[in-house]
Amino acid sequence: MFFDTVNPDVQDCFQTGYSPDKMASFMAHYGAINPWRAHFAHMEPLKAWSSEQLLPHRDLVKTEFHADWLRPQGDISAGAGMILQRDARRLLILGGHIRMKDQDRLEAPWMMLANMLGPALRHAVELNHILSGLRLENALLAQGLTPTGAAILVLSDDRRILFANAMGERDLARGEALGGDLWRRLHLRDALSDRAFEAGLRRCRPNAPPIALRVAEPGTGASRIAHLLRVGPEVLPFAGIDTLRRTAPDSVVVLVIPAASAAETLMRYLGLTLAESEVALALHSGQTPTEIAAARGVSVHTVRSQTKAVLGKCAVRRQSELVALIGRLVR
Structure with missing residues (x-):
């Protein structure tokens, strides 16, 4: 056994x-x-x-x-x-x-x-x-999707998770946007996202273009545009996708959730606004407040105020500490 x-x-x-x-x-x-x-x-x-x-x-x-x-x-x-x-x-x-x-x-x-x-x-x-x-990533590249850094999950028609790559396992473990029940059936934490996901499962057809859907994280406001597609064994060999499955399904559904952008990562983990995240990333890249203001079309005073707000939210006192913190979150 x-x-x-x-x-x-x-x-x-x-x-x-x-x-x-x-x-x-x-x-x-x-x-x-x-x-x-x-x-x-x-x-x-x-x-x-x-x-x-x-x-x-x-x-x-x-x-x-x-x-x-x-x-x-x-x-x-x-x-x-x-x-x-x-x-x-x-x-x-x-x-x-x-x-x-x-x-x-x-x-x-x-x-x-x-x-x-x-x-x-x-x-x-x-x-x-x-x-x-690797077979799965090659299949996604052939469909015009970029799997690098993305969470990828292969699902049966009843949402059962047959395979998850490392990023997919990470997102499942975090439980911020994705979750699973006792039977390893996937559900999206955000109710609207989950309803859209269910509708996408019904509409998904083999060899059809990927269906885009929004995957939101309740409580953070962050969201990513994921893609849902159905593939058959001619695109993705099923042998090995499910370690213990004796018979291969006719087709499986692949959910591809792209990696969060650097700004989204700072918004999620540091509680920054989008503007504050962009200023923080610019500081991390070595830009001066004057350069940031010119690039964003705002005053230097605005950039300095946003920088002060970022330092407060991150509980650091110096810009060098902020840069080090961002470096640990965004690689």
Whole structure:
């Protein structure tokens, strides 16, 4: 069993050797009450742990999971598992159940095999993610979109996140504009943006031009113009986009959210107005107040007043401190 979970209640699973009915019940109910799960966070990655090491058998037999799922399958209470990958959004596990009557004969060899396979499997997953991202960026370039610095998410028709690049994962983790529910379905935090996104999903057709939509961040006033497009396997090979998916979808939806501009970044994190952000960036670039005033068509007095306001909002006293602060936010 090879499964991927984002939270304690949901998992995707690629398995062999289990009956379809039992796996359906695992996905629907028993996976969420698996008593071994509470110990996954403490397992050392890339090291096989036996079922007994995770939870003594005397405690396991007292659970609903054992009575209604393990025991009816020949008491598959023995076995071992391994954490392949663990981060804020993914817990990827390799595991195998063994009948109690076969524990002495099979458990130790299975743990040895898992310890041998684990590093290679994790490397394969990481490499697959990198290659999927490169294929995706090439597909977007062919559509006339510039993926550099953008958050990119590949979605199923029910909004389920099949793939996110590093910037997409970052935006999801921040939760300012994007969010996900228990089933990894994407939603936009701003209600109007989310309704426009839903309408775009319905209108999106393969090989059609990208649909532009506004993605706003509630509370900050910042927004970005994102693009939504539907692609088929002839544009983007689906193999590897979803690690555990056995069958490829007919098409997927790609959401591309461009990176925030430098001014938007200062507005978001420092609470500056657009004009103040532009003045701050000009100071960061080495321009003098006189040069900034001439370029903006305002008086030097106005620029100095805006600079004073920026220093106050940033809680710094010197222009050199402001320049250093901006340098840490805008690279």
